[in-house]
Amino acid sequence: MLEIHNLHVNFGARTVLDNVHLHLKQPGMCALLGPNGAGKTTLLRSIMGLIPYRGVVRAPSQRAYVPQMSQFQWSYPMTCLDVVKTGAIRGMWRRSKAADQAQEALELVQMGHLHDRSIAALSGGQRQRLLLARALVDQPELLLLDEPFNGVDVPSQLLIQEVISGLEDTLVVISTHDIPSALATAQTMVLLNKQVVAQGSVQLLQDPALWEKGFGLSAQSSMVRAYVRQVEEAA
Numbered sequence: 001m002l003e004i005h006n007l008h009v010n011f012g013a014r015t016v017l018d019n020v021h022l023h024l025k026q027p028g029m030c031a032l033l034g035p036n037g038a039g040k041t042t043l044l045r046s047i048m049g050l051i052p053y054r055g056v057v058r059a060p061s062q063r064a065y066v067p068q069m070s071q072f073q074w075s076y077p078m079t080c081l082d083v084v085k086t087g088a089i090r091g092m093w094r095r096s097k098a099a100d101q102a103q104e105a106l107e108l109v110q111m112g113h114l115h116d117r118s119i120a121a122l123s124g125g126q127r128q129r130l131l132l133a134r135a136l137v138d139q140p141e142l143l144l145l146d147e148p149f150n151g152v153d154v155p156s157q158l159l160i161q162e163v164i165s166g167l168e169d170t171l172v173v174i175s176t177h178d179i180p181s182a183l184a185t186a187q188t189m190v191l192l193n194k195q196v197v198a199q200g201s202v203q204l205l206q207d208p209a210l211w212e213k214g215f216g217l218s219a220q221s222s223m224v225r226a227y228v229r230q231v232e233e234a235a
């Protein structure tokens, strides 16, 4: 479903992604983990074709990207329904169809009653759910989420986890620093630090040496021990 070979991204003289290889063959949840500046957002934006890269990216044409909440322009004078309709590319040829699809997507994230609410008036959790609805309106085969749990309260986090876990035919790639949410949603873990440091099941994260390699954290540190304990409890 998603195949990446020899992917390189440079910003000026700086190499941000260096020979990334990744192959995700079937629908399911994949968590993309890595320290600040590891290139997670850059990888997602490369897959969407939003930035220039060298290498090969094979991804379904029906794909959607949810940017970090802070990257969206919340001061636009738009309603929730307007924003979600902008995701209904396939329904654009019939306006009424786009509106119906958008309303359904809003209901999926429990925001159907807020369809005519100005987006400037939404809370953080509602904003993240709105961006998810906009991405889901066209039923993508590949859904890329950039830090969807950031700045979101626990009920909204759980709702987002529930909605994406219900997408049976979709490959969902979630960039996150939120280890408990990653453990709760994803079956596949990818550790990125300019390159794919490791890829595997949740149990992968039980190896303290990987935290050292992937995050630059000492395997002996209390933080790594706490992470490993969380993974063991979830496994």
Ligand SMILES: Nc1ncnc2c1ncn2[C@@H]1O[C@H](COP(=O)(O)OP(=O)(O)OP(=O)(O)O)[C@@H](O)[C@H]1O
Residues within 6 Å of the ligand: 011, 016, 034, 035, 036, 037, 038, 039, 040, 041, 042, 043
């Ligand atoms: N448009 C750009 N121009 C120049 N440098 C950039 C650009 N976008 C990203 N970078 C740099 O590329 C590196 C990787 O950034 P990226 O946002 O992909 O990392 P990340 O893993 O998503 O980080 P975080 O977890 O902090 O969000 C960073 O050092 C960042 O400063």
